[in-house]
Amino acid sequence: MVKVKLCGMKRACDITWANEYMPDYVGFVFAGQRRRITDEQAVFLRSRLDARIQAVGVFVDASQERIAALVQNGVIQLVQLHGHEDETYIKKLRRRIAVPIIQAFSVASRRDAERAQQSAADYILLDHGAGGTGSSFNWSVLRGLQRDYFLAGGLSPENSAQALRLRPYALDVSSGIESEGVKDREKIKQFMAQVRQTVHQEE
Numbered sequence: 154m155v156k157v158k159l160c161g162m163k164r165a166c167d168i169t170w171a172n173e174y175m176p177d178y179v180g181f182v183f184a185g186q187r188r189r190i191t192d193e194q195a196v197f198l199r200s201r202l203d204a205r206i207q208a209v210g211v212f213v214d215a216s217q218e219r220i221a222a223l224v225q226n227g228v229i230q231l232v233q234l235h236g237h238e239d240e241t242y243i244k245k246l247r248r249r250i251a252v253p254i255i256q257a258f259s260v261a262s263r264r265d266a267e268r269a270q271q272s273a274a275d276y277i278l279l280d281h282g283a284g285g286t287g288s289s290f291n292w293s294v295l296r297g298l299q300r301d302y303f304l305a306g307g308l309s310p311e312n313s314a315q316a317l318r319l320r321p322y323a324l325d326v327s328s329g330i331e332s333e334g335v336k337d338r339e340k341i342k343q344f345m346a347q348v349r350q351t352v353h354q355e356e
Contacts, residue, residue: 156323161188167336172203174345184213199228209233221249243273263294281306310343314351
């Protein structure tokens with residue numbers, strides 16, 4: 154069954170809603186501005202998060218020491234790299250942590266998707282632009298992709314069924330479950346319900 158990641162969680166109520174609707178993952182963003190949280194905030198949010206939900210730390214060109222500390226302290230259970238991290242960076246990070254690594258790629262063409270397939274990370278995440286834009290890319294370039302991937306960029310309750318037809322490993326949604334820049338309980342409910350309904354109909 155396709156997995157779901159609710160990304161950009163930053164308030165206690167966001168975690169309450171995640172616990173209510175039980176995605177597979179939530180994302181804590183340690184970069185950027187709008188959804189960025191501190192390490193201390195992440196510790197607090199993880200303490201309130203249902204243990205069955207895994208937390209993904211989203212980083213942009215972060216120090217490996219910081220990432221390793223968050224992993225070792227049990228704050229995050231997966232690492233998502235959204236910057237200029239190369240194969241050497243990923244290989245070094247693997248030696249420090251024993252959790253899955255996701256590498257994000259901006260996809261504008263079939264060539265971008267093929268390049269992403271070569272990543273040494275455990276999973277790839279395919280997004281529009283730098284991520285968090287609320288816009289999608291041309292999903293047709295993903296046809297024939299040969300490895301598990303997180304699909305991100307412009308996802309919403311309205312297009313989740315269409316996204317599922319691509320058979321991604323996971324759907325990664327952020328702005329599509331927000332209103333006025335913050336997470337919206339009703340949109341989270343709608344997104345999770347739509348995904349589960351679609352999956353159930355196809356089984």
